[in-house]
Amino acid sequence: MSITLNYSPADLELLKAQAAASNRSVEEFIMEASMKSARNAEYLAMIDRSIKQMHEGTGTWITDEQLEALENGDTI
Numbered sequence: 816m817s818i819t820l821n822y823s824p825a826d827l828e829l830l831k832a833q834a835a836a837s838n839r840s841v842e843e844f845i846m847e848a849s850m851k852s853a854r855n856a857e858y859l860a861m862i863d864r865s866i867k868q869m870h871e872g873t874g875t876w877i878t879d880e881q882l883e884a885l886e887n888g889d890t891i
Contacts, residue, residue, distance in 0.1 A: 820845070 822830065834844035868874040881891040 830841055830844060834841045837844060839847070865874060869876075877885075877891065884891050
């Protein structure tokens with residue numbers, strides 16, 4: 816899919832500088848940055864859903880010890 820984006824000269828210079836700093840083309844930088852933004856939005860939506868569940872009383876609270884057990888592959 817092709818998308819046309821119009822950036823101000825200052826924004827374009829910022830994109831060019833960041834792309835060069837990461838040794839990528841401007842196009843690669845923009846594609847990776849947009850996907851990172853989409854993944855972040857998905858993660859923030861998950862957090863919002865979790866907070867809503869906690870306020871509704873449908874979430875599950877766990878202690879630090881239970882979290883550590885989960886990290887170690889144990890069941891709680």
